Amino acid sequence: MWKRILILLGIISATVFAILIFLVTRTFNQLNNGNFPEARETALKCLYIIEPLSKITFSNNTDLELFKNSLYLISDIPSYTDTLISASNLNHKNNYIFDISGLKITLIDLEQKIQIIDNQINQSKIANKIISEEKLQKFHQFSESLPDMIKFLDSFSNQDQKIIIVFQNSDEIRATGGFMGSYAVLDIVNGKVTEIVTEDIYDADGQFEGFIEAPSGVKEYLSDSKGLRLPNANWNPDFPTSAEQILQFFALGNKKNVTTLIAVNPDYAKLILSITGRITLKDYNTIVDRNNITEVLRSRRGTFFPGSTEKKHILSQLLTQLQIKISNLDEKSKINILQETINQFAYNNIQLYSNVDEIDKIFSKYSFRQELGFKKNADYLFLVESNVGINKANKNITREVFIDKKNNETLITVNFKNNNLSPMISNLSELMGDEIENVNESNNSNKANHLGYVNYQRIFLKQEQNLEYIKYNDSLIVDWHETTIKNSKNEEFKEIGFIITLMEQENSVLEIYLTNNQQNENQIYIQKQPGLPATPYTIKKDSFITQFLLEQNSLINLQ
Structure with a gap:
């Protein structure tokens, strides 16, 4: 009789465990699809099943403990999200307060829980079967990144x-993303932005x-x-180099104790x-x-002057x-903002620099900015535009890039199109004249007085590549x-x-048209300029052809 009871208990436990695996898998799928309330x-x-199940027979089961800790963490997502969002508040003087120290405490708690789960994943047999290798790798990377975030x-x-945030306008493109029209200074006292x-x-x-x-x-x-x-x-597309120059100007302009620059x-x-x-x-009625924010922030620029408070009031x-x-916002939307904020680093729409070496190494480690850099055993290309016409023509400029590689020769062809409507000014030389700064802009970027594109x-x-003609x-x-320049890592x-x-x-x-002192490689590393839209590329190497949309720095195989 006891034997039958044990067999029955085993069958029930196995059935319940199978249901549990199904629900856990469903939870992770919901989480992956962004359905956070449903995942919670x-x-x-699942936790209602796990608790009694662990007391019966699985108390020392690594997989069950992994499920339990993971599910508790998922159920706590709303509290973590609220903590991250609520770290930013308004005080009675209408100034922003961001509790950096409180956020650090939350991340320490999260890091401890994540580390336990990460260790259990390494010992689990089931986790490696129900979770893809790619997702496990991302989780490991996230686990490893938390100590660096806490250190920051x-x-x-x-x-x-102080932290300085510069707001770059990509409608007037510059090397690191756009013209720096305004900035914000964040004062930090006792771990809080006051x-x-x-x-x-x-x-x-x-x-x-x-x-x-000035550089050329x-x-x-x-x-x-x-x-x-x-x-x-x-001006320098290597963001750490430009950031050092920017902070030097701020220091000379009596902005002291600035440690971090954000673009x-x-x-x-x-x-x-x-x-x-x-x-x-x-x-301002x-x-x-999302469609008019750049126009709104510049539509009243004629009223801005040194000492004017209007831009400050609009931005504030x-x-x-x-x-x-x-x-x-609801929970899902808040998490969506956090996820998209992290994603924007890959496209260099947010870039970070610190003059504290230990912190700046963290920014570099996670590619939190654009850095000039090539890859081993790969050709290299970085096209950089700068609108020196002092207008906002870039919004309606499109481009396509074609690269034809043969032996040690490379022909790069860029097709530009200016989609802006024809201006009242027909002579392009006027765009380069002394009066350009006084030409009025229209709020409609398609109907400005001048939207010709003057592009430096x-x-x-790489040093071994030679320019033959343009x-x-x-x-x-x-x-x-x-000329020869060096990046922040002293590479030429x-x-x-x-x-x-x-x-x-x-x-x-x-x-x-380029030639190379060495044979063309079977890979090419192409860097994308921040602020430019995704650009269509076609690359031909002998009989091989590939087409893609360049959205971020990319290493492209050519075979």
């Missing part, structure tokens, strides 16, 4: 300091009275014989607004959504309303600037720069 409900159902947050607890002050970039620039030699491109088209200035300090592109703001929905700025009101919107085009190559619309360009690159212009509604063809 399923996790709670902890760096703000040691001393009072104040955020937004300013126009020219206010800080006005504090600098020295002279720094800036010197000829942007400096007005005043050398390099703060608004153009993000943000409009695509990130547009993404957040696509989740939160539109925002009303009551003081304006509705802001926008940030305030955005924070309120986010705090009122640069190409970055053609633009079948005409040879003989006046180009070529060849930089070639030249000016090209494209009137409204025109198509143009740029050809760049």
Whole structure:
């Protein structure tokens, strides 16, 4: 009789365990698909089964303990999400407060739980069967990254300091993502952001009275014989190098104790607004959504001047309303914002730099910014555009890139199209004249007084690559600037720069012919400029052809 009871208990336990595996798998699938409320409900159902089951016979079962700890963690997702979101609040003076120290404590708790689960996964046989290798790898990477995140947050607890966020406008493209029209200073005291002050970039620039030699491109088209200035300090596409230059200007302009620089592109703001929905700025009788945010922030630029508070008020009101919107979102949308924020690092729509070496190494380790860099045993290409026409033409510029590789020769062809409507100004030379800064912009980017594209085009190559010729619309360009530069890791690159212009509604063809001192490799590493839209590429190497959309830095196989 006891034997039958034991057999029956074994059958019941096996059946319940099979149901449990089914529900756990369903929980992970719901989690992977972003159905967080459903995943939490399923996790709670699983826990109702696990608790009595573990008391019967599986108390020392590694797989069961793994399921239990994972499900408890999933059921706690809402509390973690609320902690992360609620770390940002408003105080009675309408200044932002972000509790960095509180966020660090939450991550320490999360890291301890994740580490236990990670260790149990390594010992589990079932986990490796029901969870794909790719997902397990991502979980391991996340587990390994948490100590670095905690170290970063902890760096703000040691001393009072400042973070500067520069807002880059990709409609006026520059090397690191766009023209830096405004910035915010975050004061950190005792691990809390006590104040955020937004300013126009020219206010800080006005504090600098020295002279720094401008690099080629800036010197000829942007400096007005005043050398390099703060608004153009993000000229180097290697973000750490540009960030050092930007912080130097801020330091010379009496912005002290700045340890961290963050650059943000409009695509990130547009993404957040696509989740939160539109925002009303009551003081300005304006509705802001993902389609008009860049226009709203620049539509009143004629009223901005050094000392003006209007830009500060617009940005502050926008940030305030955005924070309120986010705090009122449902759980799934809040998590979506966190996930998309992390994803934006891959596209360099958010970039980080720290002048604290230990922290900056963390940023570099996780590719939290664009860095000039090539890959071993791979050819290299980085095309960088800079709008020096002082307008917002880039929004409606499209491009396609074709690369034809034969032996040690490479022909790069870029087809540009300016989709902006024809302007009242028909002579492109006027765009390069002294009065360009005084030309009024229209709120409609398709109907501005001038939207011709004046592009200081640069190409970055390995040292063994040689430029043979450049053609633009079948005409040879003989006046180009070529120099050797180093990235923040002291690696050398060849930089070639030249000016090209494209009137409204025109198509143009740029050809760049290269030779290589070495045989062409079977791979090519192509870096994408932050702020530019995804660009169609076609690469031909002998009989091999591949086509793709370049959305981020990519290593492409050519065989």
